[in-house]
Amino acid sequence: MSKKVKTLFDKIYDKHVVESRDASPDVFYIDRHFIHEVTSPQAFDGLRKKGLTVARPKQTIATADHNVPTLNQHLPIKEMLSRIQVETLTQNCKEFGIDLYGLGHENQGIVHVIGPELGITQPGMTIVCGDSHTSTHGAFGSIAFGIGTSEVEQVLATQCVLQSKPKTMKIEINGALSEGVLSKDIILYIISKISAAGATGYFVEYCGTAISSLSMEARMTICNMSIEMGARGGLIAPDEITFEYLKGRSFAPKGEDWDKKMAYWSTLFSDPGASFDKVINFDAADIEPMITYGTNPGMGIGISHAIPTDDGTGEIDKAMSYMNLSSGENLEGQQIDYVFIGSCTNSRIEDLRLVADFVKDKRKADNVEVWIVPGSKKVEAQAIEEGLDQIFLKAGFELRQPGCSACLAMNEDKVPAGKYCVSTSNRNFEGRQGPGSRTFLASPLTAAAAAVTGKITDVRKLLKNTTYAV
Amino acid sequence: MPFDKFIDTAVPLPATNVDTDQIIPARFLKATTREGFGKNLFRDWRYDNEGNEKSDFVLNQSIFSGSILVTGKNFGCGSSREHAAWALSDYGFKVVISTFFADIFKNNALNNGILPIVADAVTMSKIFKAIEIDPTTKIEIDLPNERWSFDRETYSFEINAFKKECLIKGYNNMDYLVSKKGPIEKFEQEHIYC
Ligand code: SF4
Numbered sequence: 001m002s003k004k005v006k007t008l009f010d011k012i013y014d015k016h017v018v019e020s021r022d023a024s025p026d027v028f029y030i031d032r033h034f035i036h037e038v039t040s041p042q043a044f045d046g047l048r049k050k051g052l053t054v055a056r057p058k059q060t061i062a063t064a065d066h067n068v069p070t071l072n073q074h075l076p077i078k079e080m081l082s083r084i085q086v087e088t089l090t091q092n093c094k095e096f097g098i099d100l101y102g103l104g105h106e107n108q109g110i111v112h113v114i115g116p117e118l119g120i121t122q123p124g125m126t127i128v129c130g131d132s133h134t135s136t137h138g139a140f141g142s143i144a145f146g147i148g149t150s151e152v153e154q155v156l157a158t159q160c161v162l163q164s165k166p167k168t169m170k171i172e173i174n175g176a177l178s179e180g181v182l183s184k185d186i187i188l189y190i191i192s193k194i195s196a197a198g199a200t201g202y203f204v205e206y207c208g209t210a211i212s213s214l215s216m217e218a219r220m221t222i223c224n225m226s227i228e229m230g231a232r233g234g235l236i237a238p239d240e241i242t243f244e245y246l247k248g249r250s251f252a253p254k255g256e257d258w259d260k261k262m263a264y265w266s267t268l269f270s271d272p273g274a275s276f277d278k279v280i281n282f283d284a285a286d287i288e289p290m291i292t293y294g295t296n297p298g299m300g301i302g303i304s305h306a307i308p309t310d311d312g313t314g315e316i317d318k319a320m321s322y323m324n325l326s327s328g329e330n331l332e333g334q335q336i337d338y339v340f341i342g343s344c345t346n347s348r349i350e351d352l353r354l355v356a357d358f359v360k361d362k363r364k365a366d367n368v369e370v371w372i373v374p375g376s377k378k379v380e381a382q383a384i385e386e387g388l389d390q391i392f393l394k395a396g397f398e399l400r401q402p403g404c405s406a407c408l409a410m411n412e413d414k415v416p417a418g419k420y421c422v423s424t425s426n427r428n429f430e431g432r433q434g435p436g437s438r439t440f441l442a443s444p445l446t447a448a449a450a451a452v453t454g455k456i457t458d459v460r461k462l463l464k465n466t467t468y469a470v
Numbered sequence: 471m472p473f474d475k476f477i478d479t480a481v482p483l484p485a486t487n488v489d490t491d492q493i494i495p496a497r498f499l500k501a502t503t504r505e506g507f508g509k510n511l512f513r514d515w516r517y518d519n520e521g522n523e524k525s526d527f528v529l530n531q532s533i534f535s536g537s538i539l540v541t542g543k544n545f546g547c548g549s550s551r552e553h554a555a556w557a558l559s560d561y562g563f564k565v566v567i568s569t570f571f572a573d574i575f576k577n578n579a580l581n582n583g584i585l586p587i588v589a590d591a592v593t594m595s596k597i598f599k600a601i602e603i604d605p606t607t608k609i610e611i612d613l614p615n616e617r618w619s620f621d622r623e624t625y626s627f628e629i630n631a632f633k634k635e636c637l638i639k640g641y642n643n644m645d646y647l648v649s650k651k652g653p654i655e656k657f658e659q660e661h662i663y664c
Binding site: 015016018019023024025027029038039041042045046050052055066067081082084085088130131132146147148149150151153154157158159160161162164166196197200201227230232296298313315318408409410417427429430431432435436 | 485486487489491492495496497499500501502503504514519543544547548549550551552553555570572573574577578581582630631632642643644646647648650651653654657658661
């Protein structure tokens, strides 16, 4: 065996190559495959047409999330097409022997929330899903990436995809975060610096003291948005925090099996001296609470900064006209209409706790509607158990049922045309939250502050008033 | 459908970072089949709220037509939805030319018989200019020789040899992967990590 120094990515990648030939892409083995109702029906259809079956049904896990209502989930889905799509998933899972956490199931939720929370996502694995935010699972030190429906079909049939090895990038962030700055701000900051296309063709490893001190949920927020700078995926080396999080979860290994896995997991780090195709360094102290002003996640600024002027490409001007904002303006004080706290980026229990802690004894501003959509049934149950639902109720925040909701607005949860929404989700594309909707991406804390004041707010100013510390 | 040499006119869409939510908005992803997405291609740029065509959008300008889309950098970023490739293909696009493509989109395009051609920025401004001056500018696409040309100038592009063969012969990855059943099962027996 070669003693070559390797990056974490290479270690996992190389272990999963079934066959590598010069002229063709690698046959790449997939340990876990998540599916949902929107990008899987055509894949199952394809299998049937080709007379193929699912090779390893136990390695695929299904849930209904993208298209489900977030109110009255016990009733049949009203919208016909959504109902058909969810029913089709149920039928397909039954026909091919795949475990489904459908509406009403205690494990149901956003695919990238339930995988980690159930302990299905583990270090050193390869994980795919027909969804670009599959990169979330990289927080456990796994290679996780989004695929298209044709590839979903291929994984179902063969448990493999064809893959060309991407380049590697290391993003190192050292130092301590300032008060009011969360992991969401770290990733929005990185994307604003390297642009929405800055990591295209790369697989990113995040490291440095500002990363290793984060909780698992905060790490997931970072890896989640890797795709927003074009990266194939992002990962973080597993450590004690990772193992501690995993221990005891439903699908995590137990007993002897745990020890065996630990032997493998403890090899999962980039060797000293391992070389990356690109290395970028940031200082955590430079990061303020972030907010986006435009129509891609790279268009973000620190809350105290003004919207930049167009660089001659017309991109910012186009975004300004869509957002009805102007370059040179500060966003602080900008009136808003909606706040959405949810999505696979920020809908976990820590996010909800943070928001609840902040809004305790406060009330939302009259001009805003606030939706909190937990990432999963388990998060929802936990929030209720901890009494967070009561805090939200008093604050005038509406706690909905789990799903993707206004992150992509496939269901009824849409921000109306022309309205402004501060959102903890991951995409501010034109129309993403509903046709004509205008999105400001931010951390859960910045979103909660906006909910309370009805305007875009520098949360740090409120923290000082209330002696609240993060 | 196998991919051959051909000559056609092009549709210019100089916007950068065109994400897949623009190519096909999420509310049209409720279908359970692959067909019919073309009518909602670029839906919110193409039609107003009442469903009327927006005259300033290029697909609504009859002087521009053809099966080649020429567009700005980072085309297809965002969501992994293959519906974006299905919509482009259903509408009739066979080639997309840009300075670069988002990774997942590129794969999805190739898996659906659409050829993504990467060109440098200088060539891109030339082609945009050429189409602006003369919307009937003909572009020749020569996949077997990895070349494309317009205005009597020829440019080369790169494509993975395997993908090229798949496109030309109309094969897809599934056939190849299914043929690897033996090695995959052998791998599974030795693969003890997960
Ligand atoms: S929450 Fe949003 S980004 Fe996450 S999986 Fe759902 S639709 Fe995709």
